[in-house]
Amino acid sequence: MPTSPVTGRPGSSAAAPPSPNGTGEQILxxxxxxxxxxxxxxxxxxxxxxxxxxxxxxxVFLFDDAGRLLLQRRALGKYHSPGVWSNTCCGHPYPGEQPFVAAARRTAEELGVSPVLMREAGTVRYNHPDPASGLVEQEYNHLFVGVVRDALHPDPDEIGETAFVTAAELAAKREEGPFSAWFQTVLDSVLPAVREVTGGSGGW
Known part of the structure; x- marks a missing residue:
């Protein structure tokens, strides 16, 4: 397991697309x-x-001790799928970084908490175009399920809002507004592990 993530910094190019993080640094x-x-x-x-x-x-799918799923609404300033609800945390490992390490790192960066008892829950491969942006998610996605017990401290540049929901509350929230294009695919794939972690509480 690597001790630190590796970040690629290719040479600058006038034809290069803008950096998603707004710093000018190209992320690999x-x-x-x-x-x-x-x-x-x-x-x-x-x-x-x-x-x-x-x-x-x-x-990443994190739950509280009552079995409620922690959702995040992506910040309006995000270059991809801004303002939509999605699962607890999504992202990409740096080249050479183990997915588990990346998932824990990114959860801490976005939400200001460390997951408890986080475990691997398989993988899923999907192809989801985003109609709003024209971008495409062609991903080999590593799934993780765990528990969150500490107070949240969301990064406002990443997260506009958070909510803990039961399965029934999630269904109602999906009637209220858009979710990320990949949400249903990753939720369906992770549900067997969710039921083990929650013991059926929360209606999962």
């Missing part, structure tokens, strides 16, 4: 084949340009 993702084997790297935004390039990602 791991490109993978259909078996999840690393085959190279690509700049983050270019990997999401249609038709998309298959890359490694992760999705």
């Amino acid at each position: 993702l791991e490109l993978v084949d259909e078996d999840g084997t690393t085959i190279g790297t690509a700049e983050k935004l270019s990997a999401h340009m249609a038709p998309g390039r298959l890359h490694r990602a992760f999705s």
Whole structure:
């Protein structure tokens, strides 16, 4: 397990797309084949340009002790899927970074908490275009499920709002406004592990 993430910093180019984080730094993702084997790297935004390039990602689902799922509404300033609700945390490992390490790191960065008892919950591969932005999620996604017990301290640049919901409350919230294009796919894939973690509480 690497001791620190590796960040790619290719040389600047006038033709390069803008950095998603607004700093001018180009962020690299791991490109993978259909078996999840690393085959190279690509700049983050270019990997999401249609038709998309298959890359490694992760999705985290954290629950409180009552079995309620922690949702986040993505900040309005996000370059991809701004203002929509999604699962607790999503992201991409740095090249060479283990997905579990990346999931824990990014959860802490976005929400200001460390997951408890977080466990791997399989993988899912999907291809989801985002009609609003024209970007495409071609991802080999590593799934994680865990518990959150500490107070949240969301980064406002990443998260506009948070909510803990039961399964019934989630269904109602989905009637109120849009969710991320990938949400249903990752939720369906992670549900068996969710039921083990929650013991059926929360209606899962």
